[in-house]
Every structure is written in C-alpha cells, then in structure tokens.
Amino acid sequence: MVARSEESRQAIIGATLTLIGLGEDKPGTTVQRLTIEAIAKRAGVSKATIYRWWPSKVAVVIDAFVSDYLQHTPIDPALPADDALAAHVRSVVRQYGSDEGMIVAQIIAEGQYAPDVLRQFHERFWDDRARVVRELLQRGVDEGLFREDLNLDIAASFIYAPIYQRLLLGGGPLDDAFADDLLSFALPPLRKPIAR
Amino acid sequence: MVARSEESRQAIIGATLTLIGLGEDKPGTTVQRLTIEAIAKRAGVSKATIYRWWPSKVAVVIDAFVSDYLQHTPIDPALPADDALAAHVRSVVRQYGSDEGMIVAQIIAEGQYAPDVLRQFHERFWDDRARVVRELLQRGVDEGLFREDLNLDIAASFIYAPIYQRLLLGGGPLDDAFADDLLSFALPPLRKPIAR
Amino acid sequence: MVARSEESRQAIIGATLTLIGLGEDKPGTTVQRLTIEAIAKRAGVSKATIYRWWPSKVAVVIDAFVSDYLQHTPIDPALPADDALAAHVRSVVRQYGSDEGMIVAQIIAEGQYAPDVLRQFHERFWDDRARVVRELLQRGVDEGLFREDLNLDIAASFIYAPIYQRLLLGGGPLDDAFADDLLSFALPPLRKPIAR
C-alpha cells in the first residue's frame, strides 16, 4: 500500500488555481474551458490521478479554491451588531467584486448542472457564513437593535440575495456604493421600530 | 438573394425546445449538454444553417425560449399597488419553480461565460419586468401606499433578488410559502410609515 | 431565351486560369483544391451559371486550358523526319517541364476518377499529337529513314511514354538532358537496320 501523494495533490491544486487565473502566473481560463487534461499536463500528473481523487473538474476547482485560496470575511465582535453587519456586507461585496467573485459565479454556474456541486457550495461556502450572520442578527436582537420577531433564516438569506443577484446577473459593479444601497434597503426593516 | 427560411427557423426552435425538455416529447437535456449537432439532426437542418443565424447554442436557446415559450406574468391594474405586487411576486415565483425556472437558471449559468448571453438575458427578460415593477412601485407611491423617498431601481431589483437567489443557489422550493416569506420581508420597508 | 453570355464564359475561364496559377496574377492552387465557389466568386458569376454549362470543375479546367492557353508544338516539315522528331520531343519535354506540365498532370490525376475527363484529355490533347507523330513516322518510313515494318500506333505512343512517366511519377527533371536520353533510347529501334 502506498499513501496518497501530497505532492501530487498540491501540484494539481496549484495548477488548477493558476489555470483559472488565481495563481501567480496568469493563464486565466474559465471553469467551463478548464480541462482535466490541461490540469494534468501543467501539474505534471497523469489524468488518472485526478480522476482517482476527484469526481469532476468542478470538484477540483472547489477544493482548490476553498483549501488554498478562500479568505474569510470575519465579523468584528467589538462593534454593535448593525455596524458589524454593515462592515461584513461591505467586506463580502468587495470580495465578490474581485477575481474571487468570478470563480464563485462560475462554480454556481456549474452547480446548475450538478446538484452535488451546489451542495458542496453550500457546505463549504454558504453554511458557515449564514450561521455567522444568523448569530450576528441574534446578537442584534439581544442588544435591542433589531426587532424581536425577526426570522433569522430568512433575514440572513435575504441580506445576501442582492449580492448574489449582482454577481450572477450583473447590472452594475460590486463596489462600496452598491454595498451602501444594499444596506440602506435591507437594514431598516431589521431595526426595532421606534417606540411610538 | 434568397430570404431566410421561416420553416427552418421554426424547426430549429422547435427541436431546441424539445431537447431541453420544454416541448411535447421529452428528451430533456440541459443547456450544457445540448449540442448544435443534436439540434441540427432533430430539426432536419444543416449545422451550417444554425451557425449562419445564431452565434452560439445559448443564443438559440434564448431565442427559442423567449419567442415561443415565455409566458408573461402580468400585473393587475385593478388591484391596489401592494396587492398587485404581491400577486405578481407569487406568479413569478410559481413560474420559476417550474421547468421554465431551470432553463432560466441554465441560461444565467451560461451567461457567466458569455457576457452577451447575460446582456440578452437583460434585454429580453429582465428589462421589461423591472420596468413594469418600477411603474407599479411608482403607482404605489402615487396612491400613497409606498414611501415617497423610494429608490425605484433599487427596490425593483431587490424584490427580485431572493427569487433568483433561491433559483440559482437552491436552499428550498420556489413555492407560495417562499413567496409569502419574501413579501413579508420585502413589503414592509416599502410602505409609507404610518403617521405618528 | 437569352443567349449564353460570352462575357461570363470568358470571366469563368479567366478566373479558372488565374486560380490554377496560369494567369497574370498568381494565386496558384491545384486542381484538387480549386473550387467552383472560388471560380464563381473571382469571375463575379453565380455558381449556378457554371454548373449550367460545365459538368464539373475539371471540365472547366480542361476547357480553360485548351481554349485559351495551350501552345502547340508544331513539327518542322523542312527537317528530315528523325531530326524533326527529335525537335518535337525536346519541345514537348520542355513544355511539360513548366507550369503547363503540372496542370496536365493534375488533369490526368482527376481523370483516374472520371473516365470522361480522360476521354476529353484524349480528344483535346492526345489524338492530335499522336496523329501528327504518326504522320511524321510515316514520313520517316517514306524517306527511308525508319524501318518499314514499324507499327505506327505503338511507336507513336511509346515515344511519349517516358515523358508522361516522368511527368507523373517524377524521378528527375523534364529537361533537355532527359529529352536526349529519351531519344537515344527510342530513336535507334525506329531506324532502318543498316544493310548487312
């Protein structure tokens, strides 16, 4: 018995990142045009080795992206919940406005054809972030900033919705101005109504 | 000079709809797996004829979908603006919950790799609907139902955002319950604050 | 009824000659790569017009070649038959060593696939020349230079054979040296044996 070669794994992931334009050098294809053959060639690895360990090229892309590239957009526990949420949203928007956004968009695109890709996307991207935001919203409720009847799931999900919409459908840049528009639309209904 | 053959056009569009699962018979592939070769074969048409009139398979799909299939989700002018909006949202959600939604999702997916697909999507799907909703929102403002400082563009866009999110990212069914959640989240911030 | 357009005919023949590299300008394709479409385009003529008057592209080539290009290699009646034959052979060899030879070779090549092309070749190239040579051989017999039991048909044909062999199979240049080799091999057996 021989253990899986960590060297090969790294080579494959590195080649993949380079090929989709996230590495040092800059070939820069799309996920659609990325081929297993190209990864194998650039990684100096046999096609069979890739097929042995990943079920599809998208799986390699997700693996590469998550394990070696993804930067987290943490939430500042020192800020009040509404400000922390605003900061988080701006950070996410900025992240999705860069090359990373394009890859995420392409992964979601591939997910339209492969349910397990979408599942992977949820497990490795979405769930963590949604949970963090849910907790933040709960904190806001606890702090008396947000209304008590808030449906955390729906709220957390809908705050992100316009970001993904713009990422996937376009219609304008993912920049700070957009983040501000988003916040000015989505924050008010979260707030506790002013006592009257 | 010889005019374009309407017969061929119909055959191509019909074959395309059938192949992606929207026709009478039910082959039912995805847009990704759909091939020009298959369309040509089923339409009894030469590949060259397709390439002559459409730049890509996605262009054929959009054309087929819009011109022969798309059902409009009209807005009832007799209802008050808020009720009309609610009815419209429920209608759109229901539409996207069906086979049509899958095709829209796949078109958007292809759009991640071809900017002009996304542009086509905007021109032939989005713009009309966004305009209609904008007008509806304006009517709501005029009727005194919605707040006067409403940014119509942003509002119209963000109302749709959760629908596309669920369509593309999953996370639950596109059904009436979802429509209600969406409305209960998105409608309140539109309303004119009750005079205090 | 409108008469056949001589203007079109000339344009088609001119375009064809140019395309196979015998015209003023020098595109220079082979007969194989020559297409009716290209002829039509360059002649400013519809494809249908060509198909109406010629059965195939090779027919156009033969027509163009024979009617507007072919140079005759006449036989000098002032010379003794053996010298006249030698001059004629040198002239033919020189002609076949040029661009014309390549076209003849290509016409013969096409003739392997179309019997009527070969027939045309005989009728419009070969028969005249063979007859002329036969007459020359007869003259040689009459003049007492050539043996009386000469089979004129066979002799005429076999004198040309090495020329076509070299034209079609290669093996060396079609130049004066070759003509001399040919003559020194083929002339002696024609001659009347020296009385012994």
Added chain:
Amino acid sequence: MVARSEESRQAIIGATLTLIGLGEDKPGTTVQRLTIEAIAKRAGVSKATIYRWWPSKVAVVIDAFVSDYLQHTPIDPALPADDALAAHVRSVVRQYGSDEGMIVAQIIAEGQYAPDVLRQFHERFWDDRARVVRELLQRGVDEGLFREDLNLDIAASFIYAPIYQRLLLGGGPLDDAFADDLLSFALPPLRKPIAR
C-alpha cells in the same frame, strides 16, 4: 506507456482495403471518395487513432496496399535474361490490368498533389522493382544477351514507361497482347547487335 494496438492497425488496414474494393466484401469507392470517417466507422476505431498514426488517408491506403495486399512479381533466375524479362513484364502488365492497377493509378493521382505520396510510392513500389530489373539487365549483359553500353537506369525506367502510360492514360487494355507489343518494341534495342 502503452504500445500501439496491432488490433486497431489491422482493423484500419482491413477496413481501408475493403472500402477501396480490394477486400472480401465489395463496397468499392475510389481513393478520392474514401474518407477517414468511413475507415474509422468500418474499423470500429476512433478517427483520432487514425490521425495519430497516419498523416493522411493516402498514407493509410499505401500502407494497407503494400503491407497486406501487394503481390510480388518475381523474376525467374532459371530463365535467360531476355525470357525472364519478358515473363516479368507480362506479369506486371497482368497485375496492373486488374483492380490493383486501379489503386496504383489512384495513388499516383493523389501523388500529383502531395509530393510525399509520390516519394512513398517510389520507396515502397518502384525502387525495389527498378533494382530487380536493373540486376536482370545486368545479368543479360553478363550473359552476352544485351548490349554492353546499356544505361541500366534509363533502360529499366523506360521499359516500364508504356505500362504506366496505359495505366494512367488508357488507350487500351493492359493484357498479354499489350505486353507483347511492348516487348517487341522495347526488347530489340536492348539486344547485343548481331556480329556483322
């Protein structure tokens, strides 16, 4: 590394022979109409496999013809040189009068457009036969049958010339009568002049 599949090679060569009409079954196209796609289909082989190992369809044809089909027309060392030559010529003429001749003619035809085809023809058909005939002529000289000043190259080449002429230009059948005509024309000049 995996070795080349002899099975595939055989299938391709067999399919090719059948398609050009030399196999058991009898489709019988010409080399011109023969397509790589048809070979691949009939051989149950991928097009890529053919392209991997042969540069063109004519290369496949030559390979198939030479390696699996070509019959040698040996020279009988027991006969005197002139009789052996006559036997050889009759044998070659008979061979070229059959289906094999048609294929050879078509290969030469293709050679007009591809120099390397002609080169292959020389290397794999011509050179051997020419050498054998040269040796035979030499033997004839040694035996005192043929003249001592014979240019072996030219003589060997010119003996074949009328055969190729009739093969390629037609003008009559390649039968024994033709072989006899050829011999009665080409043999005498080879012979040593009778001492006078």
Added chain:
DNA sequence: CGATAAACGAGACGGTACGTCTGGTCTTGTG
C-alpha cells in the same frame, strides 16, 4: 529484507462534438 500492492506517469483508445468548409440544388428578384 524481500514480497506485494497501491499509487503513479504516461498515454493509447473509442467516442463525441466542435466550428469550418465544399458540393450541388433550389429559390427569389433584377435587368
């Protein structure tokens, strides 16, 4: 410590589709 079994590179293989090209036919409108 030598056998053995997995992991690996290399790449051949049967397939499928690509987008381009040509052939030959047919249609329409113009001079």
Added chain:
DNA sequence: CACAAGACCAGACGTACCGTCTCGTTTATCG
C-alpha cells in the same frame, strides 16, 4: 428568362477532450 446572389442540406474535415484502460515504475508497508 438568363443571371447574381445566396440560402439550404449534407456531411467530411482535423482538433480537442472526455473518461477508461493498460502499461511499466516507484515506493511503503507487512509478513
């Protein structure tokens, strides 16, 4: 009504990848 313009069907072209497979070759354990 001959013609140009060119749309059309048919299908081959050569290329690129797919995913599977068989090769040796190379380790790393285990008997």
